[in-house]
Amino acid sequence: MKRYLLLVFMVAALSLNAGAMTGDVNGDGTVNITDVNLVINSILGGTYIAEADANHDGVVNISDVNQIINIILTGAVIEDDITPKDIVLDDSDLTEPAEVIPDDEDALDFGDYVENTVWALTVRINFDGDSATVTGNPSTVMVEIDGAHVTVTSAAKRVRYILTGTTPDGSIKFYSERKFQVQLAGVDITNPHGAAINNQCGKSFYLVLNGGTENTLRDGTEYTMVEDEDQKAALFSEGQILVSGKGKLNVYSTGKHCIASDDFIFVRPGCHLYLNSTSGHGIKAKDYVHIKGGVINMEINADGAKGINCDSLVYITGGRTTIINSGTTKMETDSLGNPVSTGVAGVKADCNMTMTGGILNIKSTGNDAKGINVAEPFLFTGGEMNIVVTGRKAANDPKGVKCDTDCTIQGGSFYSCALHGLALDVEGTTTIADGYTTRNDADPRLLEIIY
Numbered sequence: 122m123k124r125y126l127l128l129v130f131m132v133a134a135l136s137l138n139a140g141a142m143t144g145d146v147n148g149d150g151t152v153n154i155t156d157v158n159l160v161i162n163s164i165l166g167g168t169y170i171a172e173a174d175a176n177h178d179g180v181v182n183i184s185d186v187n188q189i190i191n192i193i194l195t196g197a198v199i200e201d202d203i204t205p206k207d208i209v210l211d212d213s214d215l216t217e218p219a220e221v222i223p224d225d226e227d228a229l230d231f232g233d234y235v236e237n238t239v240w241a242l243t244v245r246i247n248f249d250g251d252s253a254t255v256t257g258n259p260s261t262v263m264v265e266i267d268g269a270h271v272t273v274t275s276a277a278k279r280v281r282y283i284l285t286g287t288t289p290d291g292s293i294k295f296y297s298e299r300k301f302q303v304q305l306a307g308v309d310i311t312n313p314h315g316a317a318i319n320n321q322c323g324k325s326f327y328l329v330l331n332g333g334t335e336n337t338l339r340d341g342t343e344y345t346m347v348e349d350e351d352q353k354a355a356l357f358s359e360g361q362i363l364v365s366g367k368g369k370l371n372v373y374s375t376g377k378h379c380i381a382s383d384d385f386i387f388v389r390p391g392c393h394l395y396l397n398s399t400s401g402h403g404i405k406a407k408d409y410v411h412i413k414g415g416v417i418n419m420e421i422n423a424d425g426a427k428g429i430n431c432d433s434l435v436y437i438t439g440g441r442t443t444i445i446n447s448g449t450t451k452m453e454t455d456s457l458g459n460p461v462s463t464g465v466a467g468v469k470a471d472c473n474m475t476m477t478g479g480i481l482n483i484k485s486t487g488n489d490a491k492g493i494n495v496a497e498p499f500l501f502t503g504g505e506m507n508i509v510v511t512g513r514k515a516a517n518d519p520k521g522v523k524c525d526t527d528c529t530i531q532g533g534s535f536y537s538c539a540l541h542g543l544a545l546d547v548e549g550t551t552t553i554a555d556g557y558t559t560r561n562d563a564d565p566r567l568l569e570i571i572y
């Protein structure tokens with residue numbers, strides 16, 4: 122399948138994309154003795170380097186040295202023949218199955234659904250330039266307004282807040298003793314000094330994107346912090362964020378993450394999210410992230426950042442999530458002056474990652490990038506996953522899917538392509554169940570399994 126092209130050496134060096142040439146281990150556009158030495162170093166060091174694996178058989182050994190020497194001697198240029206799938210953002214509507222809403226009060230997830238609470242009070246907050254107005258609040262819901270910066274302190278039960286209007290210098294912050302609902306009903310909030318929405322309540326935070334509305338939240342590059350309070354994102358909540366509704370929410374972060382919860386984040390069918398970050402993660406949660414549905418598009422361009430980053434579990438059971446991540450490794454020094462590096466990925470789970478349905482598309486283009494980086498078992502039973510990693514190695518090995526324990530693929534459609542690394546790198550056991558109709562694993566840079 123390789124295309125052998127005999128070209129004048131200089132023409133080759135000028136015309137070919139470095140990195141698309143077999144044997145060019147260091148990616149400088151030429152194949153020479155330096156590349157041979159790098160292969161020998163890879164063999165002696167016992168480390169797998171995708172570029173050193175010149176014949177793409179999954180191991181680096183003397184055959185690769187011979188192949189590269191042959192390329193040098195003959196002047197042949199072998200173009201690599203892997204063309205990964207196209208991964209592009211897609212905000213088109215998604216036809217999703219009718220959602221089942223639990224109606225048994227004892228069900229573990231009964232409280233995750235905004236429909237299962239009877240909302241008693243409605244408070245309306247409208248932003249208008251450098252001011253804001255509030256209507257409908259009882260004495261148990263105290264609202265302070267400073268310009269367009271609104272602080273709600275509530276002891277009331279079953280309150281829903283409906284937000285509208287636009288401000289270039291505003292925010293809304295909640296202190297509540299009870300769970301509450303916020304409806305975004307056509308609101309555009311930019312806070313140059315921190316989070317646009319800041320929820321300090323640890324109880325359920327129902328975020329409803331009203332159908333037919335487009336809403337936008339933006340943070341600023343520098344956050345003004347309050348002592349003993351977290352504020353980690355343009356949309357931050359101490360409690361779980363339960364996203365529903367048929368509207369659209371755009372979140373732009375330039376200071377921290379787009380959306381962060383110190384609990385879990387649950388995204389339901391019907392909603393559209395667009396997350397754009399030049400500073401942090403798209404979605405960051407502590408307890409888990411569950412994508413049950415919806416259309417999620419992310420453009421992440423920050424070193425060390427992930428599209429989805431969870432200190433615990435990531436579940437994908439529906440929807441269509443597309444993550445384009447162009448960051449690379451974040452290099453810092455700690456207080457002792459030691460180098461500290463933070464990797465970049467489409468999705469990173471510090472515990473398990475499970476996908477049973479929906480679509481997950483990831484493209485990571487930066488050097489060192491992973492498509493998915495999961496610390497505990499990775500289980501793929503259904504849906505469609507497409508991972509494309511195009512960057513090279515700088516400080517760390519780029520990989521399609523990296524799993525520190527066991528990996529099981531047993532249904533759906535799985536595709537992973539890392540142009541300069543392994544499509545799948547599993548430290549534990551890899552189990553690919555029988556019954557697939559397609560299995561494409563001849564080249565370690567590409568793995569495709571379709572059931």
Ligand SMILES: [Ca+2]
Pocket residue numbers: 144145146147148149150151152153155156
């Ligand atoms: Ca080279």
Ligand SMILES: [Ca+2]
Pocket residue numbers: 173174175176177178179180181182184185
């Ligand atoms: Ca090889």
Ligand SMILES: [Ca+2]
Pocket residue numbers: 351359383
């Ligand atoms: Ca906290």
